[in-house]
Amino acid sequence: MKTAVTSKEEILKVSRELIREQGWSAISVRAVAAACGISVGCVYNYFDSKSDLVGATVESVWREIFHRADDGVAFQDTQTCIIWMYGRMEYGSERYPGFFTLHSYGFMQQDKPDGKRRMHQAWQHVLDSLRDVIRRDANVRTDAFTDRFTVEQFADVLFSLMLSALLRQDYDPGPVLEIIRRTLY
Structure with missing residues (x-):
């Protein structure tokens, strides 16, 4: 039974x-x-x-997709973090086909405040993690950031590229890794 x-x-x-x-x-x-x-x-x-x-189910799907491994290896540096995030995006796409497109389209196009709030919470968690990794990355050049080009701005750009990749269903982190190499290292 x-x-x-x-x-x-x-x-x-x-x-x-x-x-x-x-x-x-x-x-x-x-x-x-x-x-x-x-x-x-x-x-x-x-x-x-x-x-x-x-709404709670959507939030739990986001948590499952971007659940951090306990060993913290994925967050040791920016490149490793991006590789992990793109891998998790691919995992989410395979496990929940159409989730990213349906979720972002459905909640952004309709007046669903709770859905938008939950989505933004999940995204904010990912963005905050990315910012923290960049700040802690020992490989980042000391002159990579200035008052006019901050860690927050760079993380926002990387995150925007991730969202675009989600919608295109393109899980190759290569171009983003090249941007990181040329900008930070």
Whole structure:
């Protein structure tokens, strides 16, 4: 007999699996409840609405895709970090086909404040991590940044290139690594 799912994280895990197996249209409170082996009311104990469930699921997908490894190796320098991030983008694209395009198009084109907020939180986390890596990178030339060209601005450019790569489904970090080599080292 299947064990009933009883926590918010377990519900989100089942929601992610439904997306992987059946696509985004599979997410409804009723479908998630059935897949979890719980009542619809139990889902509503954790999520106020379908919109809340979908938003939390989107946020959990972002967390899964960009979850940091415990060893911290991916964040030892800027180039290694970019290689890791592009690899995670490819992982996300394979695991959740169409997620990046659907998510950014769906939440940016419609008035969905919670979805936009969650997306920006996930993006801000990635951007903050990138800024921290650049600041700590011992390989960066001491004259690479000035008052007119800051770490924050460079990280923003790299992040914009990543977002563009996501939409194009181009997971080759080579051109970005060349920009880093020519600008920072």
